[in-house]
């Protein structure tokens with residue numbers, strides 16, 4: 001059984017179709033990253049999968065059950081973990097107490113101290129929640145998401161606001177959860193996070209899936225043209241080069257080629273023969289970010305702005 005099945009999912013808000021017939025499947029123990037620019041439909045999709053929002057059409061199965069079916073709510077709540085932005089917790093409780101209290105809501109929770117260690121809050125176990133830093137608070141959110149020993153974990157922008165070291169730490173936590181067999185559904189605006197964590201990436205744009213695949217192959221990354229760059233050697237005219245540049249200016253030369261081996265051979269052979277060095281020579285496949293931007297046209301993607309809107313909406317929903 002797949003951990004998650006989404007097929008033909010649609011959701012309309014009045015005259016706006018936020019999710020316009022999307023489908024993807026996530027196998028158990030996989031990490032899937034949902035990517036897309038602001039308004040792409042990620043939150044709407046997640047909220048439907050989490051059972052917080054109804055759908056207009058399509059099939060959704062979470063651990064084989066329908067989150068839209070009220071009768072399944074309790075069963076799913078016991079097996080699905082949520083790490084949302086700004087979970088409401090009692091500020092005067094201590095870290096350990098908060099996690100222990102949450103453990104009491106689940107039939108078979110994980111060991112409280114083990115979870116504290118897992119998220120790296122060992123030194124803060126006796127601190128009051130109100131005294132935690134922003135990043136430590138998000139670690140607590142993560143602890144609360146995993147204390148029930150979920151089979152499936154939804155992680156909503158888990159590292160927004162983290163410093164680089166804390167992000168690496170959070171990635172390690174997510175990887176160790178996957179190694180323990182937990183399926184993880186992640187939203188993020190950080191391409192390096194998707195690259196580092198995801199087994200599968202689903203890119204949404206305007207309510208549709210525009211690409212799907214592994215971080216290495218998505219959007220034809222593996223078969224895309226290779227970009228070769230080097231500093232323009234002093235006094236060399238474009239026509240003297242043994243290759244036809246895609247771009248050339250006073251200081252640099254860029255080529256985009258299908259046959260990188262051949263182009264590099266001609267280039268380095270030419271340079272050696274002339275006794276010229278190819279300074280700052282780089283050979284690159286398109287990055288995940290290059291592919292993402294070309295798929296979504298989201299050159300102005302603004303992670304922080306997106307998160308603020310999302311947090312506000314999610315707060316409203318929880319308050320409702």
Ligand SMILES: Nc1ncnc2c1ncn2[C@@H]1O[C@H](COP(=O)(O)OP(=O)(O)OP(=O)(O)O)[C@@H](O)[C@H]1O
Pocket residue numbers: 013016018036037038039040041042043044045306307309310
């Ligand atoms: N409750 C609502 N009522 C009306 N329109 C909504 C509602 N929630 C979302 N929308 C609209 O649906 C579209 C998809 O929104 P959604 O929140 O799912 O996008 P998102 O991909 O999560 O974006 P972000 O990255 O900004 O959080 C947007 O155009 C949004 O304005």
